[in-house]
Amino acid sequence: MEAMMTIQGLTRFFGGLAAVMDLSLEVQSGEILSLIGPNGAGKTTVFNLITGTLLPTRGRVLFQDHEITGSRPHETTVRGIARTFQTTSLFDDETVLDNLIVSHRCRTRMGLWDALLQTGRSREDERRCREKAEEILNFTGLRERASELARNIPQESQKRLAIALALVTEPKLLLLDEPMGGLTEEENIGMMDLIRKVRTRGISILLIEHKMKVVMNISDRIVVLNYGQKIAEGAPQEVGRNAEVIEAYLGAGYAKT
Amino acid sequence: MNQRAGKSIILAILVIAVVIPLVVTNKYYMNILIMSGIWSIVALSLNLILGYTGQVNLAHGAFFGIGAYASALMMLKLNMNFWLALPLAAAIAGFFGFLIGLPALRTRGSYFAIGTLCFNIIVTLIVDRWEGLTEGARGLMGIPGPSAIPLPWGGEIAFKTMAAQYYLVIGFLFLTIFVLRRIMQSLVGRTFRAIRGNEELAEALGIHAMRTKLLSFTVSCFFAGVGGALYASYIGFLSPEITDYHVSFDALIYVMIGGVGTIVGPIIGTLLFVTIPETLHVAAEFRLLLYGLILIVMIIYLPRGIVGWVKDLRGRKTKQEVSWKQ
Numbered sequence: 042m043e044a045m046m047t048i049q050g051l052t053r054f055f056g057g058l059a060a061v062m063d064l065s066l067e068v069q070s071g072e073i074l075s076l077i078g079p080n081g082a083g084k085t086t087v088f089n090l091i092t093g094t095l096l097p098t099r100g101r102v103l104f105q106d107h108e109i110t111g112s113r114p115h116e117t118t119v120r121g122i123a124r125t126f127q128t129t130s131l132f133d134d135e136t137v138l139d140n141l142i143v144s145h146r147c148r149t150r151m152g153l154w155d156a157l158l159q160t161g162r163s164r165e166d167e168r169r170c171r172e173k174a175e176e177i178l179n180f181t182g183l184r185e186r187a188s189e190l191a192r193n194i195p196q197e198s199q200k201r202l203a204i205a206l207a208l209v210t211e212p213k214l215l216l217l218d219e220p221m222g223g224l225t226e227e228e229n230i231g232m233m234d235l236i237r238k239v240r241t242r243g244i245s246i247l248l249i250e251h252k253m254k255v256v257m258n259i260s261d262r263i264v265v266l267n268y269g270q271k272i273a274e275g276a277p278q279e280v281g282r283n284a285e286v287i288e289a290y291l292g293a294g295y296a297k298t
Numbered sequence: 299m300n301q302r303a304g305k306s307i308i309l310a311i312l313v314i315a316v317v318i319p320l321v322v323t324n325k326y327y328m329n330i331l332i333m334s335g336i337w338s339i340v341a342l343s344l345n346l347i348l349g350y351t352g353q354v355n356l357a358h359g360a361f362f363g364i365g366a367y368a369s370a371l372m373m374l375k376l377n378m379n380f381w382l383a384l385p386l387a388a389a390i391a392g393f394f395g396f397l398i399g400l401p402a403l404r405t406r407g408s409y410f411a412i413g414t415l416c417f418n419i420i421v422t423l424i425v426d427r428w429e430g431l432t433e434g435a436r437g438l439m440g441i442p443g444p445s446a447i448p449l450p451w452g453g454e455i456a457f458k459t460m461a462a463q464y465y466l467v468i469g470f471l472f473l474t475i476f477v478l479r480r481i482m483q484s485l486v487g488r489t490f491r492a493i494r495g496n497e498e499l500a501e502a503l504g505i506h507a508m509r510t511k512l513l514s515f516t517v518s519c520f521f522a523g524v525g526g527a528l529y530a531s532y533i534g535f536l537s538p539e540i541t542d543y544h545v546s547f548d549a550l551i552y553v554m555i556g557g558v559g560t561i562v563g564p565i566i567g568t569l570l571f572v573t574i575p576e577t578l579h580v581a582a583e584f585r586l587l588l589y590g591l592i593l594i595v596m597i598i599y600l601p602r603g604i605v606g607w608v609k610d611l612r613g614r615k616t617k618q619e620v621s622w623k624q
Contacts, residue, residue: 092502118504126502132495143488147504153513156484157477167485210504 044103045070045214045245046091046122051100053083053090053269060086062269064100068214073236073246075256078266079290084249085127087266088216091247092117092124104214119147123212125203127219127249133192137183137202140191141174144209148173173209181205181235197228201235214245221252233259253291257281265290307562308475315468319461328460334572335467336528339474340545341552341564343521346478348550349558350487351514352494353403357414358522358549360421363541365391365523366530367425367432370441373531380444384527391523392516399515403508406497418543426538437537441530467528474521475561481517482561490514494559544586551589555596557605566604 044067051064061083068074076084089095091102093112102110109117118124132140149170155163178184181201186194191202200220207215220236221229233255240246250256256263256277263280265273267289273280280286322328344358369387372378378386402413425432432438444466446456457463481487489510492500501507530536548571556567575585600607 094502114501115504115506118502124502126499130496130499130502132492132499134495135491139488143485143492143500143505144503146485146489146492149485151485153481153486153517156486157480159480159484163484170485206499206503 043070044068045105046247047101047103048087048091049101049103051087051090051102052098053086053095054098059269061090061097061266064266064269064271066264066271066274068245068247069261070213070245071240071243072261073240073248073259075248075250075260075263076266077250077253077256077263077290081268082266082290083269084266085218086269088124088218088247088249091216092122115147118210118212121211121213122216123207123210123214124216125207125218125220127222129196129199129203131191131199131202131206134190136188136190137194137198138174138178138187140202140206141177141209142170144206145170145173145211147210173211177205177209180208180238197224197231200224200232204235204239208239208244212244214247215239217246217248217250219249219251221250221255229255311562311565312472315471319464325460328464330573332460332464332467332532334569335464335471336525336532337549337552337572338565338568339467339471339528340522340525340549341556341568342471342474342478342561343518343525344549345553345558345560345564346481346490346521347511347515347518348553349560349563350482350494351490351511352497353511353515354408354411355414355515355518356411356543356546356550357398357418357421358518359543359545359547360418360541361391361395361519361522362526362529362545362549363421363425363536363538364394365526366536366540367438367526368523369527370438370530370536371431373442374438374440380442380527380531381447384524384531387527388520388523391526392520395519395522396512396516399512403511403515415543415546418541418546422538422542425541432538435538437535438530439535441534441536443531443534463532467532470524470528474524477517477521479561486513547589551593553603554593555603557603557607560603560605563603563605 046068048064048066051061052059053061064087076087078084086095090097093109093114093116096111100110101108104120104122107120109120112120132143149166151160151163151166154160178187181204183198183201183205186198191199194202204217204220217236221232224232229252236246236248236259248260260277262275263277264271265280265286272289273283273286281291318331319328322331340358340362344355347353347355365387368390369383372383372386373380398414398417402410402417405413426434428434444457446454448454455462457466482490489500489505492505493507493510497507529540552567552571553564554567555570556565557563596603602610
């Protein structure tokens with residue numbers, strides 16, 4: 042396997058506090074890699090550093106052999122890294138379909154003049170956005186919700202929609218920040234199915250999740266962060282037995298079950 | 299359905315607008331209608347950046363003034379024809395919008411509002427003090443109107459009568475509406491709405507937020523400049539007050555009362571606020587006081603303006619019908 046994304050020595054300070062310290066990891070193409078750790082371990086900060094929402098103090102991010110350290114968020118998305126947010130982030134006052142259509146905008150090129158003159162390119166681009174939106178609507182099972190406002194659909198559908206928006210940008214790597222947060226056991230299973238289905242499209246996944254059952258079930262590999270530093274890395278079983286991980290995050294109760 | 303309703307309303311307005319001069323011959327009312335037309339263009343253009351893109355621009359008076367002064371100065375000092383001066387003046391206003399947008403649009407929310415307000419005050423100060431160019435507080439006088447358009451089969455369209463002036467303004471109003479609708483119905487317009495809805499998410503989805511906001515702001519300022527150039531030639535006189543922030547707040551009120559993020563809203567707001575004070579002869583000092591009160595009441599009870607309120611009523615009605623059927 043080859044690395045889709047490589048992070049080398051990534052470090053970020055907030056004042057004197059190291060939110061992420063000398064983190065190196067690789068995401069292989071086609072794998073589901075989970076990032077776990079206690080609250081405040083720096084997981085979301087890692088996402089923000091990858092996508093360019095935050096600039097790293099030190100370190101590099103390479104994506105498909107290109108250095109993307111310090112790229113702006115919209116640039117990293119165009120390169121093929123899409124993300125979701127921990128607090129489900131949507132265009133609340135637009136319909137589900139409209140949410141999806143605009144999210145494919147980054148793959149189109151029409152400009153102001155195309156809009157004013159309704160050129161062939163503007164019609165073509167609009168058709169492509171609509172087609173892409175329809176495709177992902179079916180893929181994520183949101184067909185029935187298409188004409189509802191994003192703010193009005195149930196939480197589980199909103200979580201799906203957040204992933205759907207990311208998919209519409211045609212990513213190669215998908216960063217998911219707690220996609221199961223607040224979901225029921227049953228909904229967790231549906232969400233895991235969706236994530237696995239995403240992987241079958243050839244999209245690698247970097248996942249932040251607190252629900253250990255889900256993480257153990259779905260991940261190919263796990264990276265454990267504590268106080269911004271990597272304390273363990275490996276297959277779910279290895280990480281689950283790691284004494285340091287149990288100490289820092291899982292708790293003594295986990296080892297017994 | 300909504301789009302069709304919008305289209306039919308706009309068609310109705312169009313028909314009424316074209317027929318009005320045949321019915322109304324009173325100069326006083328024609329003047330009100332012409333002023334409403336000009337201010338509608340300004341309100342609509344403000345709505346592009348404010349309503350559709352979600353950036354509270356408090357410098358619209360400045361861009362209106364820049365368009366007005368640019369057009370007047372080009373006609374007076376360079377003997378330029380109105381038909382050349384108007385698009386150039388609009389382009390100049392748009393260019394200033396672009397230049398100011400570059401730093402100002404980096405800020406968000408109230409910082410952008412305060413930044414643009416400061417810019418407006420600076421523009422008014424410059425217009426007031428640069429007497430060599432703008433004649434300062436004395437104002438620019440004798441600004442020519444549009445020159446007559448010769449027709450290929452002889453004769454010409456002159457702009458001497460009130461009706462002709464009216465049709466000129468209405469023509470530009472429809473051009474503005476046409477352009478804004480084209481934009482808002484396209485992917486470009488969708489990206490504007492995405493910025494209003496959630497700028498952080500829009501960026502995460504690969505939308506260049508800065509470029510999108512800058513485009514919206516430039517187009518918005520361009521049409522403020524169109525309004526300014528029309529105003530200059532219609533009134534024939536400009537003084538620094540016409541660039542000041544009262545103009546920005548007037549336009550803001552027209553948009554807020556009529557309904558942000560709609561095409562019809564700003565026109566309704568403008569018609570109400572240009573017509574009512576004129577006909578009731580409300581004293582100028584009380585006018586602003588009243589505006590403030592109305593604005594506060596509207597923001598609390600009808601934050602989406604008259605058009606938003608009507609839409610809500612209709613929405614509730616259809617919902618009731620649905621539950622009846624069930």
